[in-house]
Structure formats: structure tokens, C-alpha cells
Amino acid sequence: MSARSGSNGKAPAALVVGGGIAGIQAALDIADAGFQVYLVERSPSIGGRMAQLDKTFPTLDCSSCILTPKMVDAGRHPNIELLTYSEVSSVSGQAGDFRVGIKKKPRYVDVDKCRGCGLCAEACRLSGRVPSDFNAGIAKRAAIYVPFPQAVPLVYTVDPEACVYLTRGVCGKTFKCKDACPADAIDFTQTEQYVEVEVGAIVVATGFDVFDPRLKPELGYGFYPEVITTLEFERYASASGPTAGKISVNGHVPRKVVFIQCVGSRDRSLGLPNCSRVCCMAVAKQAHLAHDRLPGAEITVFYMDIRAFGKGFEEFYDRVREEGVLYRRGNPSEIYRRGEMLVVRAEDTLMGEALEVEADLVVLAVGMLPRRDADQVAQLFGLQRGTDGYFQEEHPKMSTVESGIPGVFLAGCCQGAKDIPDTVAHAKAAASAALISLARTGVNHAAN
Amino acid sequence: MLQIDSRQFAQEHDLYACIQCGKCTGGCPLALKTRLNPRMIIYRLLVAGNGFNLEGRDELWDCTTCSTCYSRCPKQVNPMEAIIALRSAIVEKGRVHPNVKTALESTFRHGNPLTMPREDRAKWVGDLPVKLMSDGAEMLYFVGCSPSYDPRVQQVARAIVRLFQQGGVDFGILAEEESCCGSEVRRLGEAGLFEMIAEENQELFKGYGIARMFTTSPHCFNAFKHDYPGNGLQVQHYTQVLADLVERRQIEFGRKFEKTVTYHDPCYLGKHNGVFDEPRVALRGIPGVKLVEMDRSRQKSLCCEGGGGRMWLEGTNPGTRLAQWRVQEALDTGAEILATACPFCLLTLEEAVKHLNVEDRLRVMDIAEIAAQAL
Numbered sequence: 001m002s003a004r005s006g007s008n009g010k011a012p013a014a015l016v017v018g019g020g021i022a023g024i025q026a027a028l029d030i031a032d033a034g035f036q037v038y039l040v041e042r043s044p045s046i047g048g049r050m051a052q053l054d055k056t057f058p059t060l061d062c063s064s065c066i067l068t069p070k071m072v073d074a075g076r077h078p079n080i081e082l083l084t085y086s087e088v089s090s091v092s093g094q095a096g097d098f099r100v101g102i103k104k105k106p107r108y109v110d111v112d113k114c115r116g117c118g119l120c121a122e123a124c125r126l127s128g129r130v131p132s133d134f135n136a137g138i139a140k141r142a143a144i145y146v147p148f149p150q151a152v153p154l155v156y157t158v159d160p161e162a163c164v165y166l167t168r169g170v171c172g173k174t175f176k177c178k179d180a181c182p183a184d185a186i187d188f189t190q191t192e193q194y195v196e197v198e199v200g201a202i203v204v205a206t207g208f209d210v211f212d213p214r215l216k217p218e219l220g221y222g223f224y225p226e227v228i229t230t231l232e233f234e235r236y237a238s239a240s241g242p243t244a245g246k247i248s249v250n251g252h253v254p255r256k257v258v259f260i261q262c263v264g265s266r267d268r269s270l271g272l273p274n275c276s277r278v279c280c281m282a283v284a285k286q287a288h289l290a291h292d293r294l295p296g297a298e299i300t301v302f303y304m305d306i307r308a309f310g311k312g313f314e315e316f317y318d319r320v321r322e323e324g325v326l327y328r329r330g331n332p333s334e335i336y337r338r339g340e341m342l343v344v345r346a347e348d349t350l351m352g353e354a355l356e357v358e359a360d361l362v363v364l365a366v367g368m369l370p371r372r373d374a375d376q377v378a379q380l381f382g383l384q385r386g387t388d389g390y391f392q393e394e395h396p397k398m399s400t401v402e403s404g405i406p407g408v409f410l411a412g413c414c415q416g417a418k419d420i421p422d423t424v425a426h427a428k429a430a431a432s433a434a435l436i437s438l439a440r441t442g443v444n445h446a447a448n
Numbered sequence: 449m450l451q452i453d454s455r456q457f458a459q460e461h462d463l464y465a466c467i468q469c470g471k472c473t474g475g476c477p478l479a480l481k482t483r484l485n486p487r488m489i490i491y492r493l494l495v496a497g498n499g500f501n502l503e504g505r506d507e508l509w510d511c512t513t514c515s516t517c518y519s520r521c522p523k524q525v526n527p528m529e530a531i532i533a534l535r536s537a538i539v540e541k542g543r544v545h546p547n548v549k550t551a552l553e554s555t556f557r558h559g560n561p562l563t564m565p566r567e568d569r570a571k572w573v574g575d576l577p578v579k580l581m582s583d584g585a586e587m588l589y590f591v592g593c594s595p596s597y598d599p600r601v602q603q604v605a606r607a608i609v610r611l612f613q614q615g616g617v618d619f620g621i622l623a624e625e626e627s628c629c630g631s632e633v634r635r636l637g638e639a640g641l642f643e644m645i646a647e648e649n650q651e652l653f654k655g656y657g658i659a660r661m662f663t664t665s666p667h668c669f670n671a672f673k674h675d676y677p678g679n680g681l682q683v684q685h686y687t688q689v690l691a692d693l694v695e696r697r698q699i700e701f702g703r704k705f706e707k708t709v710t711y712h713d714p715c716y717l718g719k720h721n722g723v724f725d726e727p728r729v730a731l732r733g734i735p736g737v738k739l740v741e742m743d744r745s746r747q748k749s750l751c752c753e754g755g756g757g758r759m760w761l762e763g764t765n766p767g768t769r770l771a772q773w774r775v776q777e778a779l780d781t782g783a784e785i786l787a788t789a790c791p792f793c794l795l796t797l798e799e800a801v802k803h804l805n806v807e808d809r810l811r812v813m814d815i816a817e818i819a820a821q822a823l
Binding site for chain 1: 479523
């Protein structure tokens with residue numbers, strides 16, 4: 001175990017946990033202020049959920065066009081050390097003087113040698129056969145992969161759950177990936193590495209999970225291929241996605257698209273009482289995209305209430321309706337098949353009539369929820385969880401980035417569901433709070 | 449005037465939690481064919497001020513208490529229970545359909561809603577050697593009213609006896625001492641009579657020291673499980689016992705039942721109690737059975753329209769029974785047998801098969817009957 005730090009006279013460093021837009025923004029701000037940052041990300045690349053999105057509401061900016069420059073900045077910043085494919089394994093100490101153990105998982109690829117050429121993935125036996133998480137399972141990749149072309153760092157990783165060699169101990173006579181690699185970067189002898197860093201402040205930016213609509217079997221997700229989630233819709237709509245932006249499910253172009261709001265949000269029966277805050281506008285945006293990409297298609301949005309509270313949101317909602325997207329009040333209850341079509345059963349609550357609406361594509365606006373491992377993360381950093389399961393801030397109004405543990409701050413959706421502008425603002429606030437803490441540490445160090 | 453204090457009612461039933469999303473009505477199988485609109489009833493109760501008039505709300509009697517509304521509600525409001533309570537308010541004023549009156553009076557007098565004499569309750573047994581609880585047995589087989597009296601459903605009770613005796617289950621019956629569980633009485637709004645029935649039954653069970661029981665009907669199963677106050681009874685539906693026997697290979701099937709079978713989930717087994725797997729485990733364990741699923745199965749199963757007292761009430765739209773839609777769905781699977789595990793489903797579906805004139809293509813059977821044919 002090697003110790004690296006900024007203590008003993010050197011400027012104190014910060015730890016940022018989670019490499020989504022919240023973590024990237026917090027890391028950039030702290031680094032720009034002149035402090036060293038360790039940015040730890042569990043997956044092979046930074047970018048997080050925002051990297052999966054096509055356009056962002058309400059301005060329709062291309063998500064990766066605004067995210068990628070920040071990812072690149074974070075990757076190149078002299079004050080940021082990226083620890084991707086890594087997890088925090090232990091935390092001790094206190095504000096100004098934390099010791100953090102970090103587990104670096106083996107990529108089985110030497111990151112210093114890998115040039116990201118992709119020949120290994122082409123050669124892999126499982127090429128095109130492993131579901132791609134980044135593409136929400138719509139596309140398949142190899143067992144050695146970069147999650148997406150703009151990945152930072154742009155190096156390959158062997159998926160230990162898919163790789164034939166790693167799961168079965170043997171992959172033919174020779175390693176196809178190894179043979180194909182011109183840089184001799186593939187190294188199956190790699191093992192887990194542990195490093196320890198000393199930091200003065202910690203920003204937790206671990207994000208959220210997306211609701212699994214299989215928990216509402218009456219909606220038929222996972223059973224009818226024509227029922228997809230908003231996240232999957234993003235991948236279909238993305239020009240750089242697996243269908244190159246073509247919205248086509250099961251080989252045909254939908255003519256009757258139904259969006260269903262609040263799937264896994266505002267739902268006490270699932271223990272998910274909160275509003276996810278993004279779905280109303282995400283659906284408005286997707287309805288716009290559907291209208292745009294599927295000329296002549298009937299687009300219907302079923303909703304309970306429309307929450308268009310952000311800057312430019314109501315205007316965007318107006319625009320989408322005026323384009324011809326039909327909003328019907330009533331949250332559908334079930335989906336079944338009749339011949340070639342799906343039938344969405346709902347009540348139009350404004351008419352007071354029960355109806356059956358035909359659809360050949362149904363998009364479920366899946367909610368945001370606390371991450372599955374929130375308990376472990378809470379335990380690691382001493383965080384509290386609120387009644388909604390998200391990490392509890394010190395005060396709901398005056399201290400939304402303070403965790404209650406001095407020196408540990410919250411950024412983004414790990415504290416509660418947020419859209420991108422709110423997440424960025426929250427991350428900047430967390431960075432600011434962390435910087436105050438770091439500046440104090442610096443003063444104390446100087447005084448000692 | 450049939451006025452109720454709607455504010456108090458709304459509070460008691462947590463109707464203020466309702467956000468008018470319409471999932472209840474959107475899922476309600478009756479809402480597509482009658483005026484029944486659970487969300488609208490809640491809304492009208494909420495905005496009625498102090499008094500809500502139940503006069504002329506005949507659609508309240510359309511509800512089959514299938515529980516789809518409750519299972520879909522994101523705020524855990526229970527429109528079905530609210531409807532049952534509204535029925536109670538009507539029953540209290542003595543304003544009930546003559547059919548309901550007859551069923552309720554018969555339950556009070558004879559211990560069954562079918563106007564059958566109590567002394568005939570065990571006639572279904574015939575020459576089958578069945579133990580009485582007074583002989584001492586590990587488990588009570590609570591037979592239920594339709595299986596005791598209805599000639600068609602009696603065959604199900606007899607099949608269960610043959611199966612479980614073969615499987616080595618130590619059970620007894622209460623014979624003439626058995627009385628209606630009260631499930632339908634409660635759902636028809638006769639809360640007082642239900643309480644009385646429940647008390648008497650619990651006394652009876654206590655007298656025999658009964659700790660474990662199984663039932664023919666999902667309705668009895670549900671009543672003992674949820675409607676009887678803290679009785680400590682271990683209640684199973686017979687399909688749960690059967691699935692266990694099949695899985696442990698305790699039943700020796702000597703024959704094959706070589707047919708394509710589709711299974712209709714009874715609401716009181718599935719939606720009410722989440723028993724989706726055991727009936728399927730039992731069916732798959734019967735040699736020869738090829739199980740195919742209808743598109744609407746499990747949580748999406750379509751009610752047969754026999755629950756909530758609807759065995760005695762035509763409803764406001766008797767023209768098209770849900771059971772007829774259901775039979776059509778079963779036919780679409782290509783199945784030759786429509787299996788179910790509920791006396792009411794059995795009767796309504798069989799009626800629908802006759803009505804649609806498809807007896808040559810589809811036969812309705814209880815799972816127990818199918819299993820017993822393979823013995």
C-alpha cells in the first residue's frame with residue numbers, strides 16, 4: 001500500500017466520489033482553485049448518466065456536446081487525478097485529515113500502453129454479444145470494451161463477468177484480444193490494487209439509480225419489446241447511439257407512440273414517494289423528438305400533473321403541445337396486446353371515461369431513486385439517509401450540500417432527484433463548501 | 449334519501465390521499481362497460497361537502513371487488529374497500545336488491561347464501577371416505593358453500609379429497625357444522641352479519657383446536673387470512689398444498705392429462721394475495737399438461753365478474769359478461785382447457801363457454817379436477 005497525500009505543509013487535497021456531471025463539476029471547480037483532487041469513479045469512464053442522454057431540455061442542446069469538453073478538461077487537468085474503475089474501500093480520520101483507501105479494479109489492460117484502437121474488441125470472441133450498459137442494453141459490445149466513444153480515459157477494459165477467459169479459465173488456444181493488440185497492452189495477470197490518499201475534504205457525488213419497471217408488471221416492460229424506458233428512448237434517439245438516431249423498435253417505425261409519466265415516482269406503494277423532477281420535461285423533450293423523427297405519428301403523453309417549473313420549461317411544454325403532441329390527463333393502469341398493437345388502458349380523467357388507446361411504442365418515464373448501494377456508501381462516509389432514501393443534507397434549505405459530517409459534502413442526485421442545471425449548481429455549491437473546508441485546513445497546516 | 453357524512457367517510461378511508469390519477473378506473477374491468485368509475489366516486493365524495501347522496505348509484509353494485517384499483521393505486525388508497533363501505537351504508541338503510549336480501553338471509557339462517565338446507569352441506573362427500581374434524585386431523589379442509597352444494601363445484605371438492613388422500617395429507621371436514629366464511633356477505637355490505645359469522649366460525653375452529661386449514665375457494669382463503677381479526681390460523685389455498693405435494697413428488701400420477709391448458713388467475717388468489725406461482729407449479733407437475741399463458745395473466749388477469757356478491761347480482765350491464773371476454777382470450781391461446789382454481793370463476797367461465805357456444809373447443813376445469821384425472 002502506497003500513501004500519497006498533500007499533508008505536511010503541502011496544500012490539502014480533496015476526494016470526489018462519483019464521476020457523473022456532479023462529480024466532474026465539483027472536481028473541476030476544486031482543481032481550478034488550486035487544490036489537488038482525486039476523482040474516483042466505479043465504472044471504466046467518467047461521464048455518468050448525462051453521457052447517455054441525447055438532447056437536454058428545454059434548450060435541446062446535445063448532451064454529449066456540452067458534457068464531453070468537461071470530461072476532457074477533468075481528464076487533462078493537472079490538479080485532477082482520475083481513479084476510474086476504482087472504488088472507495090475505507091475512510092478514516094476527520095475533516096482536514098481523512099485517509100481514504102481506494103480499490104483499483106483490474107482492467108486487464110495496461111492503461112499506459114492502450115491507445116484505444118479497438119482491435120481487441122473486434123477480435124474478441126464475444127464481439128457484439130455482450131449487452132452494453134451504456135446503451136441501456138439495446139446494443140451489444142464485446143467482452144473487452146470502452147463504454148462509449150468519448151470515454152475518458154479512452155482505454156479498454158475487460159468485463160470480468162463476460163470475458164470467456166475470466167469466467168471459464170480458458171479462451172481457446174491463444175487470447176484473441178491479446179493477439180490483436182498492437183500495443184501489447186492486455187495483461188491478464190493484473191490484480192486488484194489498493195492505494196491510500198490523504199485528503200482534507202470529501203465530495204460524495206454517487207448519483208442515482210433508474211427505476212426498474214419490471215416491478216410494475218402490469219405495464220409489460222421486459223415482456224413486450226414495444227414497451228421501453230425513457231433511458232432507452234435516449235439511446236434510440238441519439239445520433240451516435242446504436243440505431244444512429246432512428247427510432248425503430250422490433251424492426252418497424254412506430255406510428256402511435258404513448259408516453260407514460262410517473263413510472264416509479266410519486267408512488268407510495270413502491271416506497272418511492274418522491275417526484276423525480278426530471279420526467280415531465282424529459283418526456284416533453286422526447287415527445288418533441290418523436291414528433292420530429294416520426295413524421296405523421298400520433299404522439300400521446302399520459303400524465304397526472306405537469307411540473308414545468310424550471311427556467312424555460314413551461315415555454316418548452318407550450319411548444320411541444322403546439323407541435324401537435326396530445327397531452328391526456330390520466331395515468332395508465334395496464335398494457336396488453338391485441339393483435340399487432342399494444343393496448344394502453346387508462347382513464348381520461350378530464351372526460352371521466354375509461355379508455356383503451358392503441359400504441360405501437362410505449363415509453364415509460366422511469367423515475368430516479370437512491371442507488372442500491374446507498375447503505376454501504378452511507379456507512380463508509382458516516383452519512384444519514386432521509387425518509388426518501390437519499391443522503392440527508394444538514395438542513396433542507398440552508399445547508400443542502402453539507403452532510404452533517406464535517407468535511408464531507410453532497411453533490412447532485414445522491415442528495416435527491418435533480419435535473420442537469422440543478423445538479424451542476426449543487427455540485428458547484430458542494431465544491432465551494434469543500435474549498436472553504438480545504439482553505440481552513442491549509443491555514444491550520446500553516447499555523448502548525 | 450340515502451345520505452352519508454362524506455367528510456368523515458373520506459377521512460376514514462384516506463380518500464384525501466387520492467391525486468385523481470385515474471389508475472383505479474383505468475384498471476377497473478367494469479369501467480369499460482358500466483358507469484362504475486372508482487376515481488369519480490372518490491372525487492365526488494371529496495367535493496360533496498358534508499353530505500353525499502347514494503340514491504341512484506346502482507353502479508356501486510357492479511364492483512366485483514377484484515382489487516385491481518387498489519393494486520394500481522400509487523397512494524395506497526383502497527377504492528374497493530370504499531365501495532364496500534358505501535354498500536354497507538345502503539344495506540344499513542335496508543335498501544338492497546331482492547337477490548342480495550335472499551343471499552344474506554339464507555346465510556343468516558342456513559349458513560350459506562344459496563338457500564340450501566344446512567343438513568345437506570356434506571352430501572357432496574357421497575361414498576368418499578372423509579374424516580371429520582371430530583375424529584381428529586392435522587388440518588381442516590374448509591370446503592365452502594359452492595363446493596358443498598353446487599353440483600358442478602362438488603366435483604372439485606371430491607377431486608381435492610382424492611388428491612390429498614393420495615398425497616398423505618391428514619385432513620378433516622366440519623360437515624354440517626361448517627358455515628359460510630362470510631366473504632361475500634362482507635363484500636355485499638352486511639358488515640354486522642359478517643362480524644357475527646366470523647365470531648361463530650372462530651368459536652367453532654377454537655373448539656376443535658384448529659391451527660391449520662386449506663380452502664377450496666380463494667374467497668374463503670382470503671376472508672380467513674385478512675378479514676378475520678388476528679386469529680393466528682395458518683390458512684392456505686388448496687393449490688398451495690397441491691403445489692407442495694407435487695414438488696415433493698408426494699402424489700403419484702398414474703396417467704397423463706395430454707392437453708393444452710391455459711390458466712385463469714382468480715382475483716382473490718392472485719391480485720388479492722399474490723398467489724401466482726403455486727397454481728402453475730401444480731399444473732406443470734401434472735404429467736402431459738402443456739401450459740400456455742394468456743396475454744393477460746398474473747397481475748393483469750381479467751376478472752370473471754363473479755366476486756363481490758356478483759354471483760347474485762346481474763350488474764347494470766348484464767349484456768356482456770367479462771367471463772365472455774376471458775373465454776375469448778383463452779380461445780386465442782389455442783388451449784383446449786381453461787383451468788382455474790376458484791368455484792366462482794369455474795361457474796362464470798363455464799357459463800360463458802356455453803353462452804358463446806364453444807363447448808366443443810374449450811372446457812373449463814378446476815386445477816384439482818385436472819390433477820385428479822391424472823391419478
